[in-house]
Amino acid sequence: MRKSIIIAVIAIIAFMSSCGGNAQNELVLATTTSTQDSGLLDVLIPEFEKQSGYAVKTIAVGSGQAMAMGRRGEADVLLVHSPAEEKNFMAEGFGADRRIVMHNIFMIAGPSGDPAGISACANAVEAFKKINSSKSVFVSRGDKSGTHSKELGIWKSAGIAPEPGEYYLETGQGMGSTLMIASEKFGYTLTDNATFLAFKDKLALSVFLKNDTSLLNVYHVITINPERFKGINSAGAKAFAEFITSAKTQNNIAEFGKGRFGVSLFVPDAPVGK
Numbered sequence: 001m002r003k004s005i006i007i008a009v010i011a012i013i014a015f016m017s018s019c020g021g022n023a024q025n026e027l028v029l030a031t032t033t034s035t036q037d038s039g040l041l042d043v044l045i046p047e048f049e050k051q052s053g054y055a056v057k058t059i060a061v062g063s064g065q066a067m068a069m070g071r072r073g074e075a076d077v078l079l080v081h082s083p084a085e086e087k088n089f090m091a092e093g094f095g096a097d098r099r100i101v102m103h104n105i106f107m108i109a110g111p112s113g114d115p116a117g118i119s120a121c122a123n124a125v126e127a128f129k130k131i132n133s134s135k136s137v138f139v140s141r142g143d144k145s146g147t148h149s150k151e152l153g154i155w156k157s158a159g160i161a162p163e164p165g166e167y168y169l170e171t172g173q174g175m176g177s178t179l180m181i182a183s184e185k186f187g188y189t190l191t192d193n194a195t196f197l198a199f200k201d202k203l204a205l206s207v208f209l210k211n212d213t214s215l216l217n218v219y220h221v222i223t224i225n226p227e228r229f230k231g232i233n234s235a236g237a238k239a240f241a242e243f244i245t246s247a248k249t250q251n252n253i254a255e256f257g258k259g260r261f262g263v264s265l266f267v268p269d270a271p272v273g274k
Helices: 002-018 033-037 040-052 063-071 083-091 124-133 146-157 175-184 193-202 234-244 247-255
Strands: 026-032 055-061 077-080 095-110 138-140 168-170 189-192 206-208 216-224
Touching (some): 026 033, 026 063, 026 234, 033 040, 033 055, 033 193, 040 234, 055 063, 063 077, 063 083, 077 234, 083 095, 083 146, 083 216, 095 124, 095 175, 095 234, 124 138, 124 146, 138 189, 146 189, 175 189, 175 193, 189 193, 216 234
Parallel strands (some): 026 077, 138 168
Antiparallel strands (some): 077 216, 095 189, 095 206, 095 216
């Protein structure tokens, strides 16, 4: 009887193993919230899974948190947009490969009435100074994301060190949620154009400084260094990096958003065919 039970248990375990759960078939992608909130990953991930056979577990957080996951070996591949931090990540040996994927732009979203009067500003630094001096509400992601990092850089260039309070709010959330809160609070926020367009119909916000070239928002794909962590799915990570920088996917990125918004939400940048 006991022998029969043992054999049955072994058979069940073998059956479960054969039916799936193979860690090598799962790929953990840690990515910025803008790629998720914009809907881009809803288009790209199913195509990658169909093409590669990998099952992708997507974790959408700020770029800083995504890289923190990479430093702990909790992700196989990253899709992030915080260039300065990415370079440090690579220099520290956590990344095996880093490739440019695409870009869009940051811009300032705020109340249509523009209480801070930033519509005539020439650049983001000037706009932030006006927002601060007018005591207008500014809603920050406050989550160490690429967007948050960019925002802090602008405040620094403006010579201002904002602190949480009545006029400076930190959400600790992604771009979509932060836009919703800024809309509710009649405040300003820094946003990428893709997420803003995806949420536009839900917001009582207008956009400013669309043409400030200092607000370029560049995305890279980074594969985690398998020499730093055991169990990293390096083959899957490499497959994803090659997929997202391939000619077909780059074309899909170029077309994404045109049907709904009339413009592409991202500009492909991978050197296809070079």
